[in-house]
Amino acid sequence: MKGKLKCIGLMLAIGLLSSMSAMAQNKQFTLEDLNFGGVNYRKFYPENRYTTWWGDRLIRLNLDYCAEVDKTSGKEKRIVSLDEINKVAGLSGSELVRSLYYAAFPYADKPVISVENSGERFLYNFKTKKVEWRSGVLSTDPGHNVYGDEKQSSEWNSASRATAFVAGNQLYVADAKGNIAKLTTDGSRDIVYGQSVHRDEFGINGGLFWSPKGNKLAFYRMDQSMVTDYPLVNIPEIDWTPKEGQSRIDTPEPIKYPMAGETSHKVTVGVYDLRTKKTVYLQAGDPTDRYFTNIAWSPDETTIYMFELNRDQNDCRLVSYDAASGEKKGELYRETDEKYVEPLHPIVFLPWDNSKFIMQSQKDGYNHLYLFNKDGKEIKQITNGKWVVMDFLGFDAKSHDIIYSSNEANPIQQNIWTVNVDNGKRKLVDESGKGWHNGTISASGRYILDNYQEPTVPRKISIINSETAKCFNYFTAPDPWKGYNLPEYSTGTIKAADGVTDLYYRLVKPVNFDPKKKYPTVVYVYGGPHAHNVDARWHWASRSWETYMAQKGYVLFILDNRGSENRGKAFEQVTFRHLGQEEMKDQMKGVDFLRTLSYVDTTRIGVHGWSFGGFMTISLMTNHPDVFKVGVAGGPVIDWKWYEVMYGERYMDTPQTNPEGYRQTSLLNKAKDLKGKLQIIIGLNDPVVVPQHEFSFLKACIAAGTQPDFFVYPGEPHNMRGHQSVHLHERITQYFEDYLK
Template sequence: MVAALTGHAQELKSLTLEDLNFGGTNYHNMVPKTRYTTWWGDELVHLDTEDCFVVNKTTAKERKLFTLSELNKWSGMTLRHLYDISFPETRKPLVWLNDGKQCMLFNWKHKKVLWKGDVSIAKGAEVQDFNTVSKALAYVKDHQLHVVDAHGNDHQVTTDGSRELVYGQSVHRNEFGITGGLFWSNDGTRLAFYRMDQNMVSDYPQVNIPELDWKPAKGESRIATFEPDKYPMAGETSHKVTVGIYDLTTGKITYLATGDPTDRYFTNVSWGPDNQTLYMFELNRDQNECRLMSYDTTTGKPMAEIYRETDAKYVEPLHPITFLPWDKSKFVLWSQRDGYMHLYLYNKVGEVRQLTKGPWMVMKLLGFDAKHKRIFIESNTCNPIQKNIFAVDTETSKQTLLDVNGQGWHTGSLSESGLYLVDNYQTPDIPRNIAIVNTKNGKAISYFKAPNPWQGYTVPGYECGTIKAADGTTDLYYRMVKPLNFDPNKKYPTIIYVYGGPHAHNVDARWHYCSRGWEAFMAEKGYLLFILDNRGSEHRGKDFEQVTFRRLGEEEMKDQMEGVKFLKSLPYVDADKLGIHGWSFGGFMTINLMTTYPDVFKVGVAGGPVVDWKWYEVMYGERYMDTPQANPEGYATCSLLPKAKNLKGRLEIIIGLNDPVVVPQHAFSFLKACIAAGTQPDFFVYPGEPHNMRGHQSVHLHERISQYFFDYLK
């Protein structure tokens, strides 16, 4: 399969990094425009900076509800825009407002405040979560958990919080789908929260360097300060997590009786419809067994083990269960146990039926249609690099395609009843279209079409196709970005951009096949770019992902070298001028490929690279590699340190000095190994920056990456 998008250079403006990089001064004008919408029951609302409109779902015409200035005047608020307002009740003219000082339930029709609460008390909080039903605010400040009730009373729930004893925040280093640590019950009367004891976890010695213009107060040291991170490395002692329940009515805390939390993970917390039962997935440290447990939050005692899943390699629950709105005794459970991520219908006793099935992945659960007992999903049923929207009949499992064209990459937003859908989509040659779909009859009307933001600029050519993986059977998808004024009779220096790791992909059916702006910039400078999603990346099923188990990098490199073989077969690729670049896992792949195949790659830039997996964190590292104690051969084989002696081409390593994800020890140790071996990599560091460069420093970073290729791959 090969598809192509081409651009022609005429008297047009050239694309720059200020245009193409997310930190650039003109970047906001160069991304496809969109419309920000939300649902007010079954009414579609368009939110803009200054105006709020209701959208007619059959004509797409808009009627103004109110303006920002009107809402601020009527309510006394100081909102800066309307993007964050929400509509809590169907058919009632009510909006939730929050300007950072106070939150308010406001009736815009009668210009009346129905409820108002002070949220400025949580200013400076590490995390906070407001419940619109009970009008209670939970927040963590100075390490302590607080709850402010509907009457404005601030209850300090904990007193022993500290850097070592963390309340209400994300745990397990954001793995297993965890994004936070506060979980309100549906009625807002009970708050579940994480408590993470990390006293036993080793500190990684991060150093904070003062700003250039920092002027110390009298007697204050100007020396860089020690700001350690708690970082549990693979095979080392990890933190212990428990889950507490705070009852707003009684003011009491009850901890779930989960047993000894040592070497266990608790994730995907969800409340039952009764607002008393809590459901949670629990994993062992080996991550080869998970259990769905239910708990009585009044007593904290376990009620039942509802589901158990084991795997010879690993299981990875990423989604909480979701109860059916028309039958509170049943819920939807996600699992990849049949080889692909699918949905299953369960009750408190066990499985009822499998809802989706096939060699494709469910990617998102959008919501429900209670009247017709349907579930709405996003999946790659149509094609591995597409995302499309389907309705699934829960009785028959029949699927109906709902999006506009069955092509491209579709993101859906469902109305309260499930009878209407906003379909926001891109295709390789469509920057963005938005349609409104009637889910009952499938009729769609066009609501918004984004103009091409690159109109008037020079644009390279984009292609997408497949090659076979190193196993000889599996299709792998690639993206190619061809130089401006491409001439097939010329030979071009070629750069492979790589990531290659789990939970990510680079090629899909979005605009320009999901190409990064930097690729267009380099294509304008005469380089050909090639990007391949190897086995081990996401959305292709369990076998595709797990082939890398206990040997990260090996199968991935074999597939990338199949890409190199393909490139060398093309008459316009200069095989003597191959470069490679990647960040994080891609940085690991960059160094790995350059030192495993030193005669193939002339130039490489590795950003934030993992060098040895024994220095990576417990949850991610042990899922894919087991512990260093259990898999010493795998860790030794996958380490880049012994390969430092093989380096021949020009390699630049770039890191953020304060990277809490891939800690600087990785890069420093590789440099030390190169010194011992007599090889000569280049090195650049961004002081004060984490794993990725922030703001305009990202432009500086990509200027540096580009210049390295300009200097040595030409």
């Protein structure tokens, strides 16, 4: 009897464990778990290590301490704490340094950490336990307290310890002693100093450029007084109460927005000398309808280099200027193209030979590295092949190697390579030769921190000796999705509409997939330049929303069509002057592939995308109304004549020179062809795809008698921020649940 009871108890225990195991494997995600902005998001994102280099020493950065990492064992040794810095610096309250995640170690040979609070920079010596220097910009003199909430941009130079910054639209420079020079007096929303210009195109992400030793500052000046205002409106927070005498009415917040074919801004480049206290401007000629980008300094600080582009963006020149006088020294290089040239990277001088520099160009059809002398003579092409250099990481001066990343191994991979400048020999140096690798290099270039993912690897961080190619594991992230019932993620290729080109796709099958069932399918699309969706990261770079939808019984299909990035110039430029047309042809080849899959219900195909993907969503729904039953288009371009000059004219030319292309790609005349259920979603304060696009399409639909749905996020820009992103993806999901399932 006891044995029988014992046996029954064992069976119950086994059954309970099996039930618990089944429950664990059936755990479901919520959008609060998966979506950026969700309350649990960080728990389900692969764990990371935030690091920086101190010379050739690797430093781990944390909220409240920094630790040196042993490059062969991965062991960490704490070297400085946040509390220690704040205590020694005498900081409290609002003056406290809040985090060490953004700390830097600017001097390879000194035990000094650079940190900032709300307005000052500190150099703290963690060996002597002393503050060696503080910026003094926030001094006791109220007249010098010009940072505060007004700071619009700033750039510090570690060599001279000078800071350039913009406050109240004016440009200032503070020297190492805290003496402030006001460089401008005419700054305004019309005259913009020291900030990004040309709407962040051409690789531009700032407007302040220190010389190597910090003795001179180059800066942008943008006159946009001639550019038309676009009328955005500021809507107060819901709990906002106006002060006495203050209007309750929403206030206008117009932006300067140069639309394709219309008057654009004018940019010039100034140079300030800290020693002479004088400013000169580069004598580049009339800036009307010209772009100045990728500013670089010579190592000796005597010369400034920049790429100059005509408005048609088909004639690009590398020009040098005397930094003292602003006079033009010469034109070093010229590249033209029947479609467009797009310079994205400044030149970089060899650290062992200042008479030569490296330049990146797509002139042979793929982005590669070239060696020039300082007079502009091309010495040789350093890399070549039908693949692209994706990032220049730096130099190993001792071995004369360039360290870079490319997709030579596979079009959807990014791996770390070295190439010898002298003999051109290339070497793959990352640990796996697979996956997607992001590298940062030490001061000498001898060591590389390799932070990477593979389709089955959430994250791994290795330390590579670039000279020996030996790798040491530093950190392997646990799988944050372990124990959850996951969909199947896969990838493959199909032929493009040209019948020749391979296109890569990602396929996500529903959780608990049954091949005998028929499933609703959503095509997620972007499709535009400078982006792609499919690569060899974790889960083949699947977006978390795809997993959420797979839980609900959907197939997800994602295809990188021609026109997207990292496949060479011809692949990208096929869309020139008729955006959306070749992209749609390729996406429909994807639909043809879906029709071959027995488990895809071809009567229930939906499409979703944002920005260019929103444009593609409406394009597909109106050009192929019998294929796509439901669509959700976020922030969609409707007519390219309303998009900005730099991006729009690069790919479409102007409405005046390409009227047929603009007519063909406009969605206004497609409003009548809408059949399925379409939801359009925007941020009301979108400064990228301005609301005129969507409002005009709605007006066209009203005239045509078609019925799209519309939802707006008041006060939000092009993408929804914070927890509103969870709300957004709930809304997208529910629309497919209501009309596609």
